[in-house]
Amino acid sequence: MSYGNGKRTKRGAAAWIGGQFNKDADVRTQGRLIFVFAVVACCFAVLICRIGWISVVENGTYAVEAAERQTKDVMIPAHRGSILDRNMKELAISAVSYRIWVRPAEFGVSNKNGVKSVATEEIVVSLADKLGMDAEELRSLVTQDKQRVRVARDVSKEVKDEIRAWANEIGIGGIEVEDDVSRHYPYGAFAAHVLGSVNDDGYGRSGLEMKYDQYLTGIAGRWIKKTDRYGDIIAYGTEKHYEEKNGLNVVLTIDEAIQHYVEKAISNVAEVTSAKRVMGIVMDPRTGEILAMGMTPDYDPNDPRTPIDPLEAEYMSTLTPEQQVEYWNKMWRNPMVSDVYDPGSTFKLITVSAALEERVTTPTEPFYCSGTYQVGKTTIRCWRYPDPHKDETLTQAVGNSCNPVMIQLAQRMGLDTYYDYLERFGIRSKTEIDYPGEGTALVQPKDTAGQLGLATTSFGQGISVTPIQLISAVSALGNNGKLMQPRLVKAIVDKDGNVVEEFKPRVVRQVVSEQTAEEVMKIMEFVVSDSGGKIASVPGYRIGGKTGTAEKLDNGSYKTGKVTGSMIAMAPMEDPQIVVLLIVDEPQGVKYGSTTAGPGVKEIMTNVLRHINITPVYTQETLAKMQSSYVTVPDLRAMNFSDAAGLLMGSGLNYTASPEGSEAEDFMVDDQYPKPGELLPKDGTVFLYR
Amino acid sequence: MTPAAERRTEYRYEKRNAYYGMDMAAKPKPEREQRVSRPAAGVNPYVKINLLIILVLGGVMAVIFGIMPANYEASVQQEINQTIKDIAAVNVEIESLEIQVKNVSGISYIESRAIEELGMIYPAPEQFVFITNNSVRVNDFAQYIKENAYELW
The missing domain is CATH 3.40.710.10 (DD-peptidase/beta-lactamase superfamily)
Structure with a gap:
């Protein structure tokens, strides 16, 4: 039994021929469609079953696993409060820095198959060099049988960027960077024995840093977020942000200028007397406020474990660990108190x-x-x-x-x-x-x-x-x-x-x-x-x-x-x-x-x-006495340096050519200080500017 | 008549009875059945085209109303993430620069630079100008100091 002209079309199931519908082709097409539908339906059924299995039966397992992988609990370090002098000038401040961590098991270069190799000596040396560390020390850290080892802290942004670029370029894995807050003392050893220093965890170790630690230390915040494998927040992810609470600032009675004068004076005294140590305190008797407190030898709280004097630093390196601890305690101690x-x-x-x-x-x-x-x-x-x-x-x-x-x-x-x-x-x-x-x-x-x-x-x-x-x-x-x-x-x-x-x-x-x-x-x-x-x-x-x-x-x-x-x-x-x-x-x-x-x-x-x-x-x-000890400075401008020097020596004055080293040539004096006609104490110095 | 032919004949009668009724009177054709003669929807090419268009449109709508917003949101989130990183980097840069500025703002540093590099000296104690309650207010204080610091005598 056939319909139409009985010819099969090339398209098979598409059987609309001569205005008549080819029912035979229709049946075959329907069969195929049903088959395809059945296959797709089966696939969907399998998928639905699998989805149902995952979402219902194994829901707990996968939910926990997903949460563990996606949820990142990031600590937001709080800034330690600043220590300010009485005029609100910052003597100790905190700033963001970085900690470098290494995962020993993953530390090394991956090959094409993604297999990690143990870090070569070259990599260790190179990383140690970037971190300013001893290569042996780094090697001992990265070979520890631990999941994660901190190898450096207080790393600057420049160093961090350099390490990251280097690691990406060579394909080194197992290096992680973490935000941190580090302590800075902008003026180095200035008022070191008053300020004290902080330990590796950022808590006060000595001095006012220790005394007022409860005020200076803030409360770290937390950022709980859903992230992708790169640590970026994923869309539709939930997040909770607990803001950090920075520490309070401590205003001292110390006056930066007076402290400077005291430190300069005790340094001069130490130099002249070759004393074991020199200590100086300035106090306001009306209020009991300490305006300055300093001593020599001092130390730089930015690097509190290294004595400033190179000879002392060398000596300290020869001590046993116990002796070093004793040395440090002595160095950090404030004998004035x-x-x-x-x-x-x-x-x-x-x-x-x-x-x-x-x-x-x-x-x-x-x-x-x-x-x-x-x-x-x-x-x-x-x-x-x-x-x-x-x-x-x-x-x-x-x-x-x-x-x-x-x-x-x-x-x-x-x-x-x-x-x-x-x-x-x-x-x-x-x-x-x-x-x-x-x-x-x-x-x-x-x-x-x-x-x-x-x-x-x-x-x-x-x-x-x-x-x-x-x-x-x-x-x-x-x-x-x-x-x-x-x-x-x-x-x-x-x-x-x-x-x-x-x-x-x-x-x-x-x-x-x-x-x-x-x-x-x-x-x-x-x-x-x-x-x-x-x-x-x-x-x-x-x-x-x-x-x-x-x-x-x-x-x-x-x-x-x-x-x-x-x-x-x-x-x-x-x-x-x-x-x-x-x-x-x-x-x-x-x-x-x-x-x-x-x-x-x-x-x-x-x-x-x-x-x-x-x-x-x-x-x-007093005035008469002071005036009698002064000499009128002559006009030395437009003179040759040698002539100007001779004139000054004849007047009982000294001279200094500026900039330094200019005296090597007989230059023309462009300007001078003090100016001509000024009074200068005998043996005073006149600066001759080139 | 073969049994098969008989069964077909019976079947026709049954169908006729169903159509005409036992009284063989023609029943009015129901409206719905009159329209049933169209070919199956999935088979007719025009229908297929229509279906295809509907599917495409549906897909486009799904993309417009489903996937695109999600993609847009992801894209925005990515931008936010990048912005957060950029802000953090800038803040670190600012703090780093602030520290560098503070490092060179101390009196000791300024004094050493002034004396060693610029050849500046401290004036003699008698050459200082002291500000008292009776001091005259001047517009150019620096100039005033310059003019008066050396005219103590």
């Missing part, structure tokens, strides 16, 4: 203050120094023995630093009263300065001190105090007799500068009366203007002070030849605003406090008084 020293004659100010307060003497009371003084069976010598001071008033005795007079004053007061004043001046207790690890004075026990102990303590021997204790005690005299608690931190502020917490000046107690304080200040001024502390005088300013030289107790003996020279000074005496304590530990050569610490104090006073805008007041005598 934690350690004690023998104050020597500077302690006489305490004895005199107590005696005047007790009215057992007056500034004008006459005394006689025979060079020795008998205490029980012991004969104590004055430092001038065998050339005694003879007749002197109390004021002169302080200026002369006469030991017998101090012994007499202490004996008049008696042990109980004297120790009571030590208590009042804060010598027998901690100052409670906001700095970790504060030490306290070593005072002979009252029960065992006896008259000899009392006598030696009165002139600063047989007693050890911390520098911060002494400067706080003496500062009380410049603050109308009120002892202030020393402070290094003024306030805690947030990133916008809003004050979160403020630390206000705290009066500890009234130590002596205003009258006594005034009397002692006059004596101190006498010491600098007319006696042993003259070296620290600065023209135009009223400065008071006291020098001290103490033999150091070493292995139970005071006769080692080692001394501590020191000076404490105050200015301006009409309204004291700064107190300076400079300690020179084990100076070589001349060892007196006046000659070792005195010049340093003068340098600090000169710069700091000018910095805090204290106008000098010159007497006519």
Whole structure:
């Protein structure tokens, strides 16, 4: 049976021929369609079953696996708060850096089949070189039997980019980069012993970094997100973002400029005296604020494990790990707060203050120094023995630093009263300065001190105090007799500068009366203007002070030849605003406090008084003296360098060609400093500019 | 008549009975059945073309309303990811530059550069100008210092 003309079309199933539908082709096409449909339907059925199996039966397994693979919990490191000086200049800051991790099992180059090879020595050396590490150290890290090893932290963006580009170029796998926050101290070793440093995890390890760690450390945030294999967020993925909370900023009482002057001065003193160490503190007696605190040798908190001195660094590298830890602890320690020293004659100010307060003497009371003084069976010598001071008033005795007079004053007061004043001046207790690890004075026990102990303590021997204790005690005299608690931190502020917490000046107690304080200040001024502390005088300013030289107790003996020279000074005496304590530990050569610490104090006073805008007041005598020591600078412009140099040498002036090295040629002087006609101190330097 | 022919004859009768009824009177043709004579939809080429067009249109619609938004969203997400990375990189660059600026902003650094490289010196203590409450306000303070610093005497 056939339809139409009975011919099959070329297209088979498409059988519409001559306006008639070819039912035979239709049936075949239908069959094929049904077959295709059946196949597709079967496929779909299988797929649906599989989907059903996955989504229903094995849902739990796959859901967990998917979540594990896609969910990335990223820690957002919080920025550690900054440490600012009193003028809000940043002394310690935090910035984003990177940590480099290596997966030892995957570390190496992959071949075409994706098989990883163990990292070759060349790769290890190259990576170590980029990270500034020792290749052996890196090798030991990347061969550890661990899933992931941190090989470097505090890596800069430049280094990170370099490593990433290098790894991509060669096809090195197993290297991972993680965001981090690292600590930076922009001025290097500046105020290092005040600021302290942080450990590898970014927490305070020493100094104020440790003391105020709870404020400085923020709270890390978290970013839980669905990511693809490259760590990028996937569309339709869920994410949770817990914002990090950055740490608060700590505002110090330190003044950057004053700290700079102190560090410069102690560096000069250390160079001149070749001392083991030099320490300097500047305090505002009215508030107890520490304006500067520095010492040599110091260290760079950016790299706190490496001493700045190359010789010391070399020495340290020879130590055992235990010895290195001991070395570091010693290097990071702040002896101005934690350690004690023998104050020597500077302690006489305490004895005199107590005696005047007790009215057992007056500034004008006459005394006689025979060079020795008998205490029980012991004969104590004055430092001038065998050339005694003879007749002197109390004021002169302080200026002369006469030991017998101090012994007499202490004996008049008696042990109980004297120790009571030590208590009042804060010598027998901690100052409670906001700095970790504060030490306290070593005072002979009252029960065992006896008259000899009392006598030696009165002139600063047989007693050890911390520098911060002494400067706080003496500062009380410049603050109308009120002892202030020393402070290094003024306030805690947030990133916008809003004050979160403020630390206000705290009066500890009234130590002596205003009258006594005034009397002692006059004596101190006498010491600098007319006696042993003259070296620290600065023209135009009223400065008071006291020098001290103490033999150091070493292995139970005071006769080692080692001394501590020191000076404490105050200015301006009409309204004291700064107190300076400079300690020179084990100076070589001349060892007196006046000659070792005195010049340093003068340098600090000169710069700091000018910095805090204290106008000098010159007497006519001072002015005349100053003018007589000046030379008028001649006009050297358009002269040959050799002629200009000759003229200057003839005028008693020095010269320096600028830029450096210009003196090699006989150039034409383009300009000069100071300008022609200016007054320059004799032996002053004129700069000749090419 | 063969049995097969008989069965076909019976079948025809049954069909006729169903069509005409037992009384052999013609039943009116239902409307729906009158339109049934068209060929099957999947087979007619015109229908196939129509179906194809519908399928294509459906596909296009699916692409427009389903796949494209998803693709667009993925693309936007990718841009966001890249932007986040760019911002982070720029922030790191800013912090790095800030540190470099701060490194050279300290008094010690400035002083050493001024003295060692520029040949500058500190004025003598007597050559300083101090600002007091009685000081005269001047417009060009630098010029004022320059003019007065050396005229102390």
